[in-house]
Amino acid sequence: MKDPELDESIDRAVRELMSAEPRPGMRHRVLARLESRQVRWLTVRRLAGSLALASAVLVVFVLAGRGPETPPGDGSAALRPPLTRLEHVPGAVVPIVAERTMPPGPARGTQPALSVPDVFAAVAPDPPPAERVEAIPALEPILPLAVARLETEGIAMREFGVLPLTIDELQIEPLSPPR
Amino acid sequence: MTEGARCSDLDLVRRAQDGDTDAFGELIDRHRRAVFRAALAAVRSPADADDVAQEAFVTAYRKLGSFRGDSSFKTWLLTIAWNRALDRRKSVLRWLRQTVTPHEDADGTPRGIEHIASGRLSQEERLAGAEFQQALRRQIAALPRKMRDALLLAGSGEYSYEEIGRMLGCPVGTVKWRVFEARRVLKEKLDRKLRNLP
Numbered sequence A: 001m002k003d004p005e006l007d008e009s010i011d012r013a014v015r016e017l018m019s020a021e022p023r024p025g026m027r028h029r030v031l032a033r034l035e036s037r038q039v040r041w042l043t044v045r046r047l048a049g050s051l052a053l054a055s056a057v058l059v060v061f062v063l064a065g066r067g068p069e070t071p072p073g074d075g076s077a078a079l080r081p082p083l084t085r086l087e088h089v090p091g092a093v094v095p096i097v098a099e100r101t102m103p104p105g106p107a108r109g110t111q112p113a114l115s116v117p118d119v120f121a122a123v124a125p126d127p128p129p130a131e132r133v134e135a136i137p138a139l140e141p142i143l144p145l146a147v148a149r150l151e152t153e154g155i156a157m158r159e160f161g162v163l164p165l166t167i168d169e170l171q172i173e174p175l176s177p178p179r
Numbered sequence B: 001m002t003e004g005a006r007c008s009d010l011d012l013v014r015r016a017q018d019g020d021t022d023a024f025g026e027l028i029d030r031h032r033r034a035v036f037r038a039a040l041a042a043v044r045s046p047a048d049a050d051d052v053a054q055e056a057f058v059t060a061y062r063k064l065g066s067f068r069g070d071s072s073f074k075t076w077l078l079t080i081a082w083n084r085a086l087d088r089r090k091s092v093l094r095w096l097r098q099t100v101t102p103h104e105d106a107d108g109t110p111r112g113i114e115h116i117a118s119g120r121l122s123q124e125e126r127l128a129g130a131e132f133q134q135a136l137r138r139q140i141a142a143l144p145r146k147m148r149d150a151l152l153l154a155g156s157g158e159y160s161y162e163e164i165g166r167m168l169g170c171p172v173g174t175v176k177w178r179v180f181e182a183r184r185v186l187k188e189k190l191d192r193k194l195r196n197l198p
Helices: A003-017 A026-065 A116-123 B003-017 B021-043 B046-062 B073-099 B123-128 B130-141 B145-156 B161-168 B172-195
Strands: A083-085 A093-095
Touching: A003 B130, A003 B145, A003 B172, A026 B021, A026 B046, B003 B021, B003 B073, B021 B046, B021 B073, B021 B145, B046 B073, B073 B161, B130 B145, B130 B172, B145 B161, B145 B172, B161 B172
Parallel strands: none
Antiparallel strands: A083 A093
């Protein structure tokens, strides 16, 4: 079989395989894809931004819902004030603050600025007197554990020693005298 | 590619990097055939090649900022297109392995070539026949992938050996060797079958 003829056949077959043309309108199709991707990307970004904002608001509400911490008193080692649990508000805990020093009043005609704990305390309902639960008593101080001393038995040590080795003199039979 | 055309491609790329979609559209028009045929060599289906070509242009647009001008825009674009085509080929190939019919019969004879074994036609007539060409295309499809890719890309006439080397990620010498080997294997198989005629 002649080589050039086979070469020509191979070239012809490859040209036919690779002779296809792209469909008209490639430019429009690509630009349309780019546009739709851009729109999709903007939508995703907006959605992500909204979710982030919603998460931040939720975190603020959760943290605010824990209530304010009692302010430090006269420097003595005071325990936290007793907490009252409301039966009709599951999980809600309202701190009972014995004393509350009001900040200097605002100037006439202006609204006083409220902090988040003040807002929360303001909207939290007072428990009905008949259903007030007894305050949880403070914990008693923890005494150190008394552990009985462990009695141990003494271990009797026996005296022992190693006797020196005795090696008998080696007896070798003399060789027979040469003839 | 002439120096003037290269500068012109670079100008279009700079404008496209600044957000000029018309400039990018112009680049698409210039290189769509080369990109399409590169994809066709890998996926061997015009519909898939068209899809891959579109994806390649979209990827190139997104990565325009990373084009530094070390190579020509066409070479850079063809490398992207080839990688996208390989991804497509890998994803379809798995499915095809379960469903494709083999190119050869049980005794190793490529399907279709036995029809060429006829004593009524001359060898030249048989070579020119449509059945022979069809059988030859099947033989090309049955080549090892690396040989087939190099043969198809080189045979299309669209690319230089340097461009093919950049696409395939191998030196020019390797590309030439693969093309040579592909032709040698094809000629050997065809010659063996044609000489076995009664």
